[in-house]
Amino acid sequence: MTFQRARTPQQRSERRRQILDTTAQMLTETTIANLSLNELSRRTGLAKSNVLRYFESREAILFELLDAELQDWLTALEGSLDGVEGTPRQRGDRFARAVAQSLAERPVLCDLLSAQSAVLEHNVTPQVSYEHKHATLRSFRILAGLARRCLPELGAEDAFRLTGFISLAASATWPYIQPSRALTAAYPNDPVVAAMDVDFADVVSQAVAVSISGLLARGEDIPLGARPLATIDAEADPEQHAAAAPH
Known part of the structure; x- marks a missing residue:
């Protein structure tokens, strides 16, 4: 195949899409660690320099x-959410299950989320990192809006905190459910070890559901990463906090 340089914005956009689509296909066959530019170049018919x-x-x-996978996931998730019937706990459990099941159906997205901080952020320029962080924030704000649609009791800050908990649950659980061959071989012979063979959707669903219940019960509505108000109050007046504590 003779290489032809993309000259128009449309051609360049199509070439970028070709590279992204090929990368996504490769991630269904191999891990991020084993995905190479040389193989990507071969499959796209482009030189590595191109x-x-x-x-x-x-x-x-x-x-x-x-970023593209997140957008596709959010679109699909929105279509899978039901109404606001039921108690907050019932709605929270349904939302958690919908999130977990939709993530489980997208292994490429889960693989990328799990590698985001530990791998991907270490070989990009500040500009690429900056653009990605802003794209992620936009996606998380959309997810927070979907959460509040199902759970209007959540404050805006708590809904955004929930998106962080969802991301952490998914990115931590995904590598855990892909054990080594040696561990997998031990499952049939050791019930204790076999108990560690868990379902991704179940674990993420439980983590998100408990997070929702905790956020609703505490009702703090504070920014993601901020210290709980009770902790701040205790530091400001430790004697009063000690006196109020049960003995």
């Missing part, structure tokens, strides 16, 4: 793919 005309690094490609 791939790097469109993306500055392998990680930059994966970042853009993650």
